[in-house]
Amino acid sequence: MTINGLKNHPYIPNSVPEVQARMLKEIGLSSLEQLHELIPESLKMTQSLMLPKPLVSEYELKRHVTRILDQNTHCEKYLNFLGAGCWQHYVPAVCDEINSRGEFLTAYGGEMYNDFGRFQALFEYQSMVAELVDMDVVNVPTMDWFQAAATSVLMAGRITNRETVLVPDLMDPDKFRAMANYCSPKMTLLPVGHDPVTGQIDMNDLKTKLNTGVAAVYFENPSFLGFIQIHGNEISEMAHKAGALSMVGVDPSSLGVLEPPSRYGADIVCGDLQPLGIHMNYGGGQAGFIATRDEQRFVMEYPSRLFGIVPTVKEGEYGFDDVAYDRTSFGNHREHGKEYVGTQAALWGITAGVYLAIMGPEGMADLGRTILQKSTYAKALLNDIPGVVASRFKSPGFKEFVVDFNGTGKTVEEINKALLGEGIFGGKDLSAEFSELGQSALYCVTEIHTQADIDRLIAALSRIMGHA
Amino acid sequence: MKAIQRNSKVRTGFHQAKWDEPIIFELTQKGERGIQVAGTEPGIRDRVGDGIDSIPEQLRRKIPPALPEISQPRVLRHYMRLSQQTLGADVNIEIGQGTCTVKYSPKINEMLARLPQITELHPLQPEETVQGIMEIFYKTDCFLREISGLDRFSFQPGGGSQGILTIASVFRRYFEVKGEAEQRNEIITTIYSHPSDAAAPAVKDFKIIYIGPDSDGYPDFEAFKAAVNERTAGFIVANPEDTGVYNPKIKDFTDLIHASGGLCGYDQANANGLLGVTRAKEAGFDMCFFNLHKTFSTPHGCGGPACGATGAIKRLEPFLPGPHINAIEGNDGKQRFAFDRTFDDRSIGKVRSWYGVAPVVLKAYAWIMSLGAEGLYETAKVAVLNNNYLFRKLMEIPCVDAPYIRGKQRVEQARYTLEKLTKETGITSGDIQRRIMDFGLHYWTSHHPYHVPEPFTLEPTETPSKEDLDEYIATLKHIFEEAYNNPDIIKTAPHRSSSHQVDSSWSDDPERWAITWRCYLKKTRQV
Numbered sequence: 001m002t003i004n005g006l007k008n009h010p011y012i013p014n015s016v017p018e019v020q021a022r023m024l025k026e027i028g029l030s031s032l033e034q035l036h037e038l039i040p041e042s043l044k045m046t047q048s049l050m051l052p053k054p055l056v057s058e059y060e061l062k063r064h065v066t067r068i069l070d071q072n073t074h075c076e077k078y079l080n081f082l083g084a085g086c087w088q089h090y091v092p093a094v095c096d097e098i099n100s101r102g103e104f105l106t107a108y109g110g111e112m113y114n115d116f117g118r119f120q121a122l123f124e125y126q127s128m129v130a131e132l133v134d135m136d137v138v139n140v141p142t143m144d145w146f147q148a149a150a151t152s153v154l155m156a157g158r159i160t161n162r163e164t165v166l167v168p169d170l171m172d173p174d175k176f177r178a179m180a181n182y183c184s185p186k187m188t189l190l191p192v193g194h195d196p197v198t199g200q201i202d203m204n205d206l207k208t209k210l211n212t213g214v215a216a217v218y219f220e221n222p223s224f225l226g227f228i229q230i231h232g233n234e235i236s237e238m239a240h241k242a243g244a245l246s247m248v249g250v251d252p253s254s255l256g257v258l259e260p261p262s263r264y265g266a267d268i269v270c271g272d273l274q275p276l277g278i279h280m281n282y283g284g285g286q287a288g289f290i291a292t293r294d295e296q297r298f299v300m301e302y303p304s305r306l307f308g309i310v311p312t313v314k315e316g317e318y319g320f321d322d323v324a325y326d327r328t329s330f331g332n333h334r335e336h337g338k339e340y341v342g343t344q345a346a347l348w349g350i351t352a353g354v355y356l357a358i359m360g361p362e363g364m365a366d367l368g369r370t371i372l373q374k375s376t377y378a379k380a381l382l383n384d385i386p387g388v389v390a391s392r393f394k395s396p397g398f399k400e401f402v403v404d405f406n407g408t409g410k411t412v413e414e415i416n417k418a419l420l421g422e423g424i425f426g427g428k429d430l431s432a433e434f435s436e437l438g439q440s441a442l443y444c445v446t447e448i449h450t451q452a453d454i455d456r457l458i459a460a461l462s463r464i465m466g467h468a
Numbered sequence: 469m470k471a472i473q474r475n476s477k478v479r480t481g482f483h484q485a486k487w488d489e490p491i492i493f494e495l496t497q498k499g500e501r502g503i504q505v506a507g508t509e510p511g512i513r514d515r516v517g518d519g520i521d522s523i524p525e526q527l528r529r530k531i532p533p534a535l536p537e538i539s540q541p542r543v544l545r546h547y548m549r550l551s552q553q554t555l556g557a558d559v560n561i562e563i564g565q566g567t568c569t570v571k572y573s574p575k576i577n578e579m580l581a582r583l584p585q586i587t588e589l590h591p592l593q594p595e596e597t598v599q600g601i602m603e604i605f606y607k608t609d610c611f612l613r614e615i616s617g618l619d620r621f622s623f624q625p626g627g628g629s630q631g632i633l634t635i636a637s638v639f640r641r642y643f644e645v646k647g648e649a650e651q652r653n654e655i656i657t658t659i660y661s662h663p664s665d666a667a668a669p670a671v672k673d674f675k676i677i678y679i680g681p682d683s684d685g686y687p688d689f690e691a692f693k694a695a696v697n698e699r700t701a702g703f704i705v706a707n708p709e710d711t712g713v714y715n716p717k718i719k720d721f722t723d724l725i726h727a728s729g730g731l732c733g734y735d736q737a738n739a740n741g742l743l744g745v746t747r748a749k750e751a752g753f754d755m756c757f758f759n760l761h762k763t764f765s766t767p768h769g770c771g772g773p774a775c776g777a778t779g780a781i782k783r784l785e786p787f788l789p790g791p792h793i794n795a796i797e798g799n800d801g802k803q804r805f806a807f808d809r810t811f812d813d814r815s816i817g818k819v820r821s822w823y824g825v826a827p828v829v830l831k832a833y834a835w836i837m838s839l840g841a842e843g844l845y846e847t848a849k850v851a852v853l854n855n856n857y858l859f860r861k862l863m864e865i866p867c868v869d870a871p872y873i874r875g876k877q878r879v880e881q882a883r884y885t886l887e888k889l890t891k892e893t894g895i896t897s898g899d900i901q902r903r904i905m906d907f908g909l910h911y912w913t914s915h916h917p918y919h920v921p922e923p924f925t926l927e928p929t930e931t932p933s934k935e936d937l938d939e940y941i942a943t944l945k946h947i948f949e950e951a952y953n954n955p956d957i958i959k960t961a962p963h964r965s966s967s968h969q970v971d972s973s974w975s976d977d978p979e980r981w982a983i984t985w986r987c988y989l990k991k992t993r994q995v
Contacts, residue, residue, distance in 0.1 A: 003744060005846035006839065011572050011765075013933035014850045023853055023934055027860045032849040035856065036745055037877050038714040043746045049614050054840030058576050061838050065580045065830070071600035074588035078597070082590045085821060092503050094544055096582070099769075101551040102558030105578070108568050108768035109912070110555055114484060114905040116966035117553035118770045124492045127985035131533040136990075137983045140771070143626035144821045154671075177817030181637055181789075185649075185673050230524055257520060259527050282601050283591030283822025284773060294987050296978045306983045308975055309491070312968040313960075318491065319970035323981045329667035332916045335676045340667035342629030343761065343776075347769030350547075357492055357543045358502025361532035366505040368529075372519030377512040396522050420594055428592050451509040 002033065003048050009056065075280070079453050080425045083400045083444025084224070085145070085172055085272070086280050089253065090448050094358055095277035099351045112320045119320035122346060123307045125353030129289055132252055132356065132364070133269045134260035136294035139304035141287040141349040145272035146175050148288030149218065149249055150182035152268045154339060155290075155301040156216035156245045157187045164188050165247075166209055166217045168201055172224045173433050187215070196436075199227045199393035201235060210242040216268070220249040221261065225434075225442060226400030227393045228258070236265025252276055252352075253446075254398045256364030257372060268292050277355030278348050287345035287352070300327055303339035367447055371399050374454065375445040381458045382443075385465060392440055399444060403427060406438040408465050416441070418464040424457060477942040482908040483964040485552035492546060493985050496536040502543050534986070553966040555910065557767070561936040563858070564910030566925035567662070567710045567881055569740050569762030577834040578767070581827035591822040595806060601826055602805035606793045608777075608833045615844070616736070616756055617749025618779035622788045623760075623824030628737050629664035630819055631757030631776025632704060635733035636669035637816040638755060638780065638787040639702045642731065645814050652701035652730070658687045660709035660883075663915050665735050674701060680919075685713045685872025692721060696728050706735040707751070710915065710925060711871075712855065712878030722752030731755070731784075739763045740929055741852045741880030744845035748779075755780045764832035775828040786812040789819045850930040851880050854937060858882075858928055861941045867892070867948055871920055881927035883920050890922045895951040895958050897922040902969070903950070903961035907943045 009015045014023065024030060036044070055061040080088050099105065104118065112119045126138040142148045153165045165183075167176065169191035180189050192209055193202040201219060210217070217239040221229045229235070236246035247268040248261035253275035261269045269291040278285040292298035299306070305322055312319035322328075329337040359367065379401055382390035387407035391397060405412055416426040427441035434440070445454065508519075520528060538546075562570040580586075589598055609621045625631040636655065643649040655669040656677045666676045677695050682688040687705070696703075703725045708714040715721070722732045734748045734756035740763045748756040760766050761774035768774065780788055791807045798804040839847065859882050862868045867889035870882055886897045897913050901924075904911040914923035928937060950958055962968065974980040982988035989995045 003845050004842050005849055006842040007846070009839065009843055009846060011574060011838070012843075012846060012850050012930045013936075014854060014930065015846050019934055020850070020853060023857045027856050032853065035849060035852045035877060036714075036741075036879070038716050038873075038879070039742075039746050040716050040719075043719065043750050045745060045747065049744050049841035049844060051611060051614060051841040051844070052837065054843050055837050056843075058838075061834060062576055062580065064837065065834050066583070066585075068603050069580070069583060069585035069600045069830075071603070072585045072589055073593070073597040074584050074586075075590055075593075076584050076588045080590055080593075082592045084592060086591055088588075088590065090506060094502070094540060094547075097544065098547045098551065100578070100582070101548070103551040103554040103556040104770055105767045106556035106558045106562075106570070106573055107554045107770045108557070108565055108570055109771065110565070110910055111901065111905070112970060113902065113962045113965035113967050114555040114910060115770075116484075117550035120489070120491075120553070121547065121550045122770070123983075124985070126983060127491075127493065128535055130984040130986055131535050134531075134533070136987045143630060143772070146818065146821050147626075147630075174818050174821065178819055178821070181816045181819065182633070182671070185640070186671075228523065228527060230527060233526070255529065255533065257523065257529055259529050260533075263530075264527075279587035280590050281587055282589040282598070282826035284825035284827050286821050287773070294983070299978070299981070299983070308981045308983050309985070309988050310974040310982075311971045313971070314968040317488075317968060319967050321970050321972050321975045323975045323983055325975070329663050330916065334663045334916075335666040335670035337667065339671050340629050340633070340664045342664050343627035343759075343768070343774045344772045345626065345769075346771035348773060350770060353492075354543065354547055356535055357538060357546075358540060359505075359535065360500075360502060360537040361535045362501060362537070363503060363505055364533060364535065365529075366507075369519050370505055370508050372522060373508045373512050373516050376516040376519055376522055380515060396524060396527075398523075416594070420597075425590065425593055425597075447506045450506075451511050454512075 006054065078423045078425055079456060081427050081443045081457065082425050084428045084442050086283050087275050087444060087446060088280055088448055089275050089446050091277050091279050092355065092358055095351050095354050098354045099347050104347060104350060119307050121350045121353060123309060123320055125349045126307065128353055128356040130291060132255045133291045134262040135269055135291035137299055138289055138291045139302050139306055141273060141289055141345040142304060143288060143344050144286035145249060145270065145288045146178035148270035148290050149175060150179040151303060151339060152247050152270045152290055153179060153183050153187055155268060156247060158301050159297055160215040160244065162213055162215035164190050164213045165215050166190050166192050168192055168194065168219050168223065170194050170199060170223060170225055198395045199225060200229060200231060200395060203231065206238060210238055212243060214242060214244045216245040216247045218247040222251055222254060222398040225402050226397045227395035228398060232264030254368055257368030273348055273352040276352035278351055287348035300324060301338055303328060303341055305341060370447040374449050375399055375401060378445045378454045381454065385462055386467060387465060392437060399446060400442055402437065402440050403443050404440045412439050412441045415464055419460055422460040424460055477939050478946045479907045484966050486966050487549040487553065489546060489549045491985055493536050495538050495542055495546060498537055500537045500539045502538055502540045560908055561932050561940055562910065563926050563928040563932055563940055564912055566912035567738060567927055569927060569929055570768060571765055571929040571931040573765050573767040574835065577831040580834055581830050586827060586830060599805055602793050604830050604833050605823065606795055606805050608829050611836050612758060612777055612779060615743060616779055617747040618756060619782045620785045620788060620792065621777045621779040623775055623777050623829050624789045624820040625757065625776035625778050626820050626825060627772055627774045628757060628759045628776040629668055631778045632664050632668040632735060633671060634778045634819050635704060635755045636672045636674060638784055639731050640672050641787050641814060641816050643701055652699060654699045655701055656695050656703045658705050658709060659919055660711050661706040661735055662737060665704045669704060685711055686715050689717060693724065696724050700725065700728055700730040702731040702733055704733040704735060706738050708738050708879040710883055712880060712882040713873055714879050718751045737762060738880050741848050743848040744841060745848050754784055760828050760832040765835040766828045766831040773825040773828060775825050786814045787816060789817060790815055847930045854928040854930065854932060855880055855882060858926060858937050865945060865948060881925060883914060883923055883925045885920050886922040886924065889948060889951055893951040893955050895955050897924050899958045900947055903947050903958045904943060905962040905965040909940060909943060
């Protein structure tokens with residue numbers, strides 16, 4: 001049987017039969033079936049794919065998709081306290097306006113001339129993140145923090161010619177899995193224990209594990225469970241003394257108020273851009289960055305594209321170019337280049353640039369301060385609820401914190417179910433992945449939460465615990 | 469009244485936007501603000517103070533980040549101008565991005581993907597609150613199963629190269645579980661497959677074995693036979709390759725790999741011309757990936773966010789990154805969607821955070837729904853028609869040639885050579901690339917290293933009309949004539965783009981490269 005096409009489709013100009021006939025004639029053919037001549041008959045489909053009937057009218061398509069999406073309940077309707085690597089921040093309208101621009105949205109791999117704006121916007125993004133993290137080199141974004149951290153590990157391995165990286169045992173298990181897969185079999189990740197009271201990296205365990213096989217010590221600030229790692233300086237010093245690098249993962253939304261890792265000895269900094277003007281997108285807003293000093297031994301180990309500013313033949317004109325292009329797998333060395341490069345998350349990089357440009361230093365400081373105030377307020381009120389401890393770890397924190405419900409006699413699952421009934425998404429249930437914490441949950445409070453929102457959470461929890 | 473004569477198909481009057489815009493740091497004006505952050509209520513301040521005291525002194529930021537201070541309208545204007553200096557597919561006839569499959573990205577799909585019902589979803593929300601997006605993931609998975617013949621897709625990979633990494637990771641894990649990882653440490657690919665088909669498996673410590681073309685341009689089967697042995701973990705290849713040549717013996721290749729105990733991974737970056745025509749399964753592949761941002765129309769976003777949806781046959785499903793979404797029957801008898809979060813020891817774990825780029829999956833879903841099986845088939849046929857029309861017309865130009873399978877059809881793209889032009893005029897393919905920008909078009913040479921001399925690679929897809937193709941051809945002809953008559957204008961191009969020729973000598977010189985503005989200021993001694 002013949003397979004039917006779909007003529008006069010609005011997206012396909014040459015689906016008009018008369019035009020097809022004219023073009024076929026010009027290339028000496030008489031039917032579309034004569035195309036694909038090199039594909040053997042044994043590999044050709046003999047019937048149409050089994051797919052739903054097309055919704056060719058745009059209106060029908062819109063109705064169909066919105067009907068499906070309307071089944072979702074989103075975080076502008078419900079009050080959300082979930083974070084854990086995807087955070088609800090305010091997205092300024094200008095960010096959406098710019099990343100909706102068709103020119104940026106639909107550009108791809110053009111040159112520094114006809115995609116001049118793309119090059120400049122990404123160079124500026126690199127430059128602004130560099131100011132935020134106080135480093136001289138930042139890459140065009142990777143897929144996400146997972147990838148940025150994984151690549152940082154391999155970079156450290158190449159720089160030191162060593163094969164082990166120490167990581168905190170309280171890190172995001174998913175991130176650990178992604179890093180472990182990416183780095184295996186070349187590198188090994190070895191978890192370092194923590195102080196059960198503070199959550200801080202156990203310095204004795206760190207000391208024991210730091211040997212001449214260790215390429216780097218990786219830790220995060222704030223850590224996955226929200227507390228701030230206060231011994232950054234000592235960790236970096238110990239790493240350096242052992243000939244290893246210090247690598248720090250950061251939440252950029254904290255850097256208006258927290259010292260950048262360069263100030264406590266970091267050699268490689270990485271993190272996620274999603275807090276910088278990018279919607280949660282069900283986890284699709286992630287984009288990673290890597291930053292280092294401007295030293296050849298670091299720069300030449302990036303697999304990513306690095307856009308640099310250069311002169312042009314015209315006096316007084318800025319131009320842009322790929323720096324050290326041949327390091328990448330797009331260069332002449334292919335698999336002998338550094339890892340691989342390809343489509344990652346450039347549009348989110350441009351968006352993060354827009355965000356930092358409108359926030360400025362004052363905006364980032366205000367953001368950090370507001371988050372500190374609101375999360376501290378939420379912790380204080382949660383702690384007032386009998387049986388609830390906030391936070392589980394006795395360390396300073398930022399944005400996220402572990403709420404310990406062990407004293408309430410209820411499971412996080414029960415609590416979250418009850419909260420859902422009140423239109424609230426409670427914090428991430430940690431009981432399966434961090435069993436030592438028992439019935440605990442990771443709560444996230446940002447600038448979007450008002451006092452009334454937090455009070456509403458407290459009232460709901462009090463009711464659920466039978467205290468109201 | 470005399471009519472205005474505008475006969476030329478070639479846009480000789482084109483000039484790209486050129487705003488001569490400063491670097492954003494140069495716009496700074498102390499005290500200006502682009503936005504005010506949501507404040508803290510007095511009730512909170514009364515209870516907790518300024519919040520900063522909760523941070524140990526040594527960890528409080530002492531020197532504020534030197535970000536620019538700019539009002540909102542000026543920031544907006546800056547980026548609007550930069551966007552105008554970017555030649556996205558929405559504003560040009562996008563057939564010159566080589567093998568990148570840049571096609572029309574429907575606006576309705578973009579609009580749908582920006583609804584709060586998707587943008588404001590948190591990935592850890594309870595399943596009952598995200599049934600809509602789970603349905604989209606599940607159904608798109610089912611569509612890709614049907615299009616490829618494979619049994620399960622993961623949307624985690626954030627691009628084609630990460631899709632290849634996922635395939636290579638599964639291959640390695642598969643042989644680890646079998647206890648053969650040390651022995652099977654070679655991946656075979658071809659020189660005309662994407663560089664990532666070699667580079668991503670090399671990250672997983674595979675040794676890369678390249679197969680070159682035979683005299684017809686097909687992957688050399690004799691060389692392939694000689695390369696396959698007990699060390700072969702797998703074969704990862706594009707078909708058609710970037711030359712547009714489809715390997716008709718592909719099943720013999722995959723059979724041979726299977727006979728020696730290896731696995732086959734299909735780089736389907738070039739799938740657009742094959743939709744509904746032929747599938748990965750029948751060609752003998754165990755895994756494949758599709759670029760949703762290429763074949764399935766989602767916009768490229770200057771290089772992501774994207775999705776390299778990666779599929780596997782049943783036997784390899786347990787090795788895919790999780791979690792998966794299944795359709796189950798609820799207590800009420802209705803279909804609902806649930807995550808399978810059971811962790812299989814054999815799984816490679818995760819390759820990207822969460823479940824993939826949800827808006828990209830949604831846009832691909834909407835695109836498939838707008839076309840159905842008949843529309844996908846039309847897409848493939850028109851893409852191949854467009855390419856072969858373009859190919860025939862360009863091959864009529866004396867200075868253009870294309871190696872291999874003379875007289876036979878290409879699939880979705882073709883790699884040409886300007887060797888003759890270069891010999892006769894000194895104008896290289898790279899020169900042509902810069903000159904065509906003066907007419908508002910893209911043109912791509914090739915991946916490196918060049919195996920075809922003075923190469924260029926075009927892929928029209930189904931998006932351009934015959935008129936568009938004719939304009940592209942006429943523009944190239946115009947430039948080739950310039951090469952013979954006025955080569956200097958090409959050598960010094962671009963003239964009407966957003967920037968003039970750059971001095972690339974800075975870019976490989978550690979003393980002069982400047983990857984950030986602060987670096988530039990330091991190296992030019994402005995600070």
